[in-house]
Amino acid sequence: MVSLHMSVPRKKVLRRFVERTLQQERLGFEAYVWAAHRITGLLLLIFIIFHLFTLSSILRGEVAYDRILSFMESPVVKVGEIMLLWVVLFHSLNGFRLILLNLFPTINHKRFAYSISIMSLILVSLSIPFIIWI
């Protein structure tokens, strides 16, 4: 195990991912999940700042705050919230998987990734009736 990591360069991961994808190389399931984890993470970071920005309407008075809240009830925002839910689900489940892989090194990576992806598919499909209900 130790010799495996020692042979591996520690950095340039993202740069090589981009280069290899541009060369149309097939990189495998986990590589794409790895990239998606970063993309969803960036989206969530943007969302936090946006969320603080919408909440900051309280500084312009209670009327402005209530107006923003009623805007949040509109269908466009609802669709956005559903997409946000899926982004959060993906990022948190994949993050959970990464924590487990770091804590229990002997897990079969590939099989574990597939099982987690099936679990998340089930969770996402379970979330649909909830969304319709809300």
Next chain:
Amino acid sequence: MATDKNDHMEIFLRAHSPGGDYQRIGLWGWLGLYTSGAILLFLLLTHVGIIHFGTYEPLSIKTTQKALGSPFIRTIELSLLLLALIHGLMGFRRIILDLEILQKKGNRWLSLCLVVLGVTLFIWGLFLFNGLSSG
């Protein structure tokens, strides 16, 4: 196919491999990203639960004030803000470092800027929190 498998394992699996991420990002990086992520999972569930199932009235400033009156919800929301900022900004720093477009000095400046950004956003959040709970 076998070489292809090893190849992608070499690059990407090792990024999150047994001890691989720990080796790459060090003790504080690991603690900051992974433990805060684990705690965030619970905080986020509580946060969404409070907002979507805590009240049946239409949302308004009054429901917000009532919710933030409880010390439990206050603690949840404040720690959520703090941990989400730490986790998000550390993750952002990790992405930039993986790109390797910066030199050592640039990395230090990046860290400094992100700390300043995080502290600013947290203080802004505290202001909003104050306005929302007592406004």
